[in-house]
Amino acid sequence: MSASATSLPGTAGETSGQPLLRIEDIRKSYGELEVLKGVSLTVAEHQVVAVIGPSGSGKSTMLRCINRLEEPNSGRIFLGRDEITARNARLNELRRNIGMVFQQFNLYPHLNARDNVALALRKVLRQSKATAYATAEKTLSRVGLAEKFTAFPAQLSGGQQQRVGIARALAMEPKVVLFDEPTSALDPELVSGVLAVIRDLKALGYTMVVVTHEMGFARDVADHVIFMDHGQIVEQGPPAQIFSAPKSERLRDFLSKGL
Ligand code: ADP
Numbered sequence: 621m622s623a624s625a626t627s628l629p630g631t632a633g634e635t636s637g638q639p640l641l642r643i644e645d646i647r648k649s650y651g652e653l654e655v656l657k658g659v660s661l662t663v664a665e666h667q668v669v670a671v672i673g674p675s676g677s678g679k680s681t682m683l684r685c686i687n688r689l690e691e692p693n694s695g696r697i698f699l700g701r702d703e704i705t706a707r708n709a710r711l712n713e714l715r716r717n718i719g720m721v722f723q724q725f726n727l728y729p730h731l732n733a734r735d736n737v738a739l740a741l742r743k744v745l746r747q748s749k750a751t752a753y754a755t756a757e758k759t760l761s762r763v764g765l766a767e768k769f770t771a772f773p774a775q776l777s778g779g780q781q782q783r784v785g786i787a788r789a790l791a792m793e794p795k796v797v798l799f800d801e802p803t804s805a806l807d808p809e810l811v812s813g814v815l816a817v818i819r820d821l822k823a824l825g826y827t828m829v830v831v832t833h834e835m836g837f838a839r840d841v842a843d844h845v846i847f848m849d850h851g852q853i854v855e856q857g858p859p860a861q862i863f864s865a866p867k868s869e870r871l872r873d874f875l876s877k878g879l
C-alpha cells in the first residue's frame with residue numbers, strides 16, 4: 621500500500637493536500653506539429669484529476685511526458701521536490717513512483733497475472749521471487765483477482781486484464797497513478813468494474829490523474845477536471861462547474877456532442 625494510503629481515512633476527496641505533481645509550461649512538438657502548447661497543472665496529494673478532451677488534443681502526450689516516455693521540448697515537471705525533467709533524473713526510480721495504466725493494458729501475453737505484476741518488483745526493486753509473489757498476490761486480491769493469479773492474459777476478460785494492469789501499477793507503491801483511458805478498450809459491460817476499482821483507490825487516498833471519456837465517472841469521482849483541446853488546457857475547475865456551467869464555447873461544444 622502506498623504511504624499516502626495509510627494516513628487519511630475519511631479525508632479522501634478533500635483537496636487540501638500538498639502539491640505533489642507540478643507541470644510547468646510544457647511544450648512538445650512532433651516535427652511541425654505542436655501537440656502541447658504550454659501546459660501547466662498542479663496535482664495535490666490525494667487529489668483525483670480527470671482529464672477530458674477530444675481525440676488528438678494531447679492528453680496521452682501529457683501523461684507520457686510525466687513519466688518520461690516522451691521528452692517535452694521545454695518546461696519542467698516535478699514530483700515532490702524531484703525534477704522529473706532533469707537531465708540526470710533517475711528514470712527507474714521515477715517510474716517506480718509514477719504508476720501508469722494504459723488503454724490497451726500492455727500486459728506481457730506470455731506471463732500469467734502474478735508474473736505480470738511481479739516482473740518490475742523483481743527487475744526494478746530486486747525483490748526475491750517469494751517477496752514479489754506475495755506482493756503480487758496481495759495486490760491482485762485487492763483488485764478482485766484472487767482467483768486469477770496463474771491465469772494468462774488471453775484467459776482473462778478485458779476488464780480483468782485491465783485490473784491486472786492496475787495491480788501492476790499499484791504493486792510498486794507509486795506516489796501518483798496515471799490512467800490513460802483505462803476503460804476505452806473494454807466492452808461496455810466491463811467498464812463499471814474497472815471504474816469501481818479506481819473509485820476504491822480514491823477512497824484509499826491515492827493521487828491519480830485519469831484521462832477518460834467517462835463523463836459520469838469524471839463528474840462523480842474527480843476533485844478537479846481539466847478540459848484539453850488542441851494542446852492546451854482550455855478550462856478547468858471542480859466537476860460541478862465543468863459539467864453544469866462550462867464557460868468556454870469549446871467545452872460546451874465538446875460536452876454537447878458527447879465526443
Ligand atoms: P489524445 O491522447 O488527446 O488523443 P495524443 O496526445 O495521443 O492525443 O496526440 C496528440 C497529437 O499528437 C495527435 O495529433 C497525434 O497524432 C500526435 N502524436 C502523438 N504521438 C505522436 C508521435 N509519436 N509522432 C507524431 N505525432 C504524434
Ligand code: MG
Pocket residue numbers: 679680681800801
Ligand atoms: Mg490518448
